[in-house]
Amino acid sequence: MILGVELAYWQVTILKIVLGMTAVLLPAGTLVYAYLFKAVSFMQSRLGPMEAGPYGSMQLLAEVGKFLQKEDIVPTKADRLLFKLAPYVVLVSTFLLVLVVPFSVDDTFLNLDTGIYFAMAVSSVSVIGILMAGWASANKYSLMGGIRAAGQLIAYELPMILAIVGVVIQAGTLNMNGIVSAQWHGEIFGWGGIGNPYILTQFVGFFIFLIAVQAELTQTPFDMPIAESELVAGYLTEYSGLRFLLFFIGEFATMGIFSLIASVLFLGGWTIPWFFDFDSNAYNVIGPLVMMGKMMIVAFLVVWARFSFPRFREDQLQRLAWKFLIPISLINIAATAVLKVVF
Numbered sequence: 001m002i003l004g005v006e007l008a009y010w011q012v013t014i015l016k017i018v019l020g021m022t023a024v025l026l027p028a029g030t031l032v033y034a035y036l037f038k039a040v041s042f043m044q045s046r047l048g049p050m051e052a053g054p055y056g057s058m059q060l061l062a063e064v065g066k067f068l069q070k071e072d073i074v075p076t077k078a079d080r081l082l083f084k085l086a087p088y089v090v091l092v093s094t095f096l097l098v099l100v101v102p103f104s105v106d107d108t109f110l111n112l113d114t115g116i117y118f119a120m121a122v123s124s125v126s127v128i129g130i131l132m133a134g135w136a137s138a139n140k141y142s143l144m145g146g147i148r149a150a151g152q153l154i155a156y157e158l159p160m161i162l163a164i165v166g167v168v169i170q171a172g173t174l175n176m177n178g179i180v181s182a183q184w185h186g187e188i189f190g191w192g193g194i195g196n197p198y199i200l201t202q203f204v205g206f207f208i209f210l211i212a213v214q215a216e217l218t219q220t221p222f223d224m225p226i227a228e229s230e231l232v233a234g235y236l237t238e239y240s241g242l243r244f245l246l247f248f249i250g251e252f253a254t255m256g257i258f259s260l261i262a263s264v265l266f267l268g269g270w271t272i273p274w275f276f277d278f279d280s281n282a283y284n285v286i287g288p289l290v291m292m293g294k295m296m297i298v299a300f301l302v303v304w305a306r307f308s309f310p311r312f313r314e315d316q317l318q319r320l321a322w323k324f325l326i327p328i329s330l331i332n333i334a335a336t337a338v339l340k341v342v343f
Contacts, residue, residue, distance in 0.1 A: 016109060023098045027256030027295060028249055033060050034296070035303040036252075043307060067248075070241035075138050078238065082136035087239070087246035089129030094250050096122035097257045102177045104270045104287025115176040116168065119261060120161055123216070126254070127153045130225070133247075134235040145234020148314065149225035152215055155321040156222075160212035162329035163205040166336040167198055167265045176261075180269035194273035199266040204332045206266045208325050210298070213258045214305055215321070217251060221309040224317060255299055263294035 007015070037059055041048030049056035074080055100115040102108040112118055127150055134146015168174055171182035179198075186196030199206050215222040226234035236247055263269060270287030312320070 020095060020098060020109060023101075023103075024094055024253045024257070025249070027260070027292075027299075028253035029060055030292075030296070031252050031256055031299050031303075033057070035300065039300070040303065040307050043304075064245065067241055067245040070244075072241040072243060073238070075238050077138035079136040079138070082132045083238075084243070086129045086133035086136060087243045087250065089132060090126045090250045091246050091253075093122055093125035093129065094253045094257060096125065097254070097261070100176055101257065101260045101291075102180060102264065102269060103291050104284045105177075106284055107270075107288060108177065111177060112175065114174045116164060116179070116261075116265070117174050119176075120157075120164065124153075124157060126250070130235055133239070137235070137238040139238050141231045141233075142235050142237045145225045145227075145231045145237070148231075149218060149235060152218070152222060152225060152317060155318055156212045156215035156325075159208050159321060159325035159329050160216065162326065162333060163202075163208040163212065164265060166202050166205040166329075166332050169333065169336045169340055170198060170201065176264050176269075180264055180271060183268045184271045184273075195268060195271070197266065197268045197273060202266060202332070202336070204328065206262070208329050208332070209262055209265070210301060210305075211320075211325060213255075213262070214302055215317075216258070217255055217302070219255075219302060219306040221305075221312045222317060223311055224314055227311060255302055256295055259295040259298035259302070260291060262298045263291055267294045267298075269294075 037048045037056060047056075049059035052058040052062040074083055097119055099109040100112055100119050102111070102115075110118075130149045130153075131146045134142045134144075134149070137143070167179060171179040173179060173182065183197050184195050188194075188196050188200060218225050225231075226236060231237070236244060239247060270283060270290050272286075272290060
């Protein structure tokens with residue numbers, strides 16, 4: 001449309017695939033370098049990687065090259081088909097998630113009326129891939145890691161979805177662009193100076209959502225499925241080379257996508273609260289940059305928590321979900337519904 005050239009269907013499809021891969025891989029690479037390699041290093045009073053490129057800027061490429069050169073080993077007693085498919089199932093879940101994330105007014109792969117419902121549904125696909133990896137490895141540690149992961153992800157999907165329900169009630173729509181628009185044009189008790197970013201009115205939901213994301217990513221303190229001191233590396237124990245790299249990419253890509261979803265739900269998405277005069281064409285240009293900035297802020301909170309808290313025991317992990325997060329999220333839903341009717 002920008003170039004005034006009409007593209008064939010297959011050309012549009014290829015363009016969308018390339019853009020989708022960019023939207024998944026670019027945030028993953030950015031988060032690995034900026035936070036895993038550098039920010040955490042400075043938090044722990046060390047330099048981090050410094051040899052590959054200026055200030056270690058090429059370290060990520062060096063890591064990818066290293067994994068690509070490693071031998072792809074399949075255990076003798078493993079189910080070869082499921083063992084090889086598992087990392088791709090996890091990665092497909094991430095690619096499906098990015099389809100409904102709006103980066104601006106028009107920059108959306110799929111503008112579904114039930115966008116957030118679709119996102120929560122496909123995010124559950126990763127559980128299948130992790131169970132496949134754990135069972136197909138023919139390793140007791142991998143199987144235990146897969147079972148732990150399934151129990152943990154199922155438990156923390158509930159508070160995540162319940163935290164989103166409060167946003168949906170307040171916005172009155174499941175469409176993710178509609179949720180952004182509701183925050184952009186909303187008011188806080190009759191005042192619309194900055195719209196109504198839902199982090200102000202749904203701060204409880206935002207807090208619960210971040211905790212659930214931490215658990216969904218199996219990041220510390222919720223890393224029981226891959227606890228090195230107990231399970232070697234859990235469901236990842238038997239993986240090497242490219243397939244291990246795919247799991248690694250999937251972890252940080254999912255972190256980026258969930259951070260983007262949190263930005264849409266609670267931080268106003270691609271809008272800037274104090275700039276209401278921008279038209280849709282301007283937001284089509286600056287919207288992706290705004291989303292990238294908000295993603296970096298949310299992802300920093302996830303990484304910060306990862307390197308600040310000790311690992312939970314399994315009973316503590318489950319107790320937090322079932323006895324605290326779910327009841328609090330239900331109270332938040334009830335309060336939101338009452339205030340929605342009153343105001």
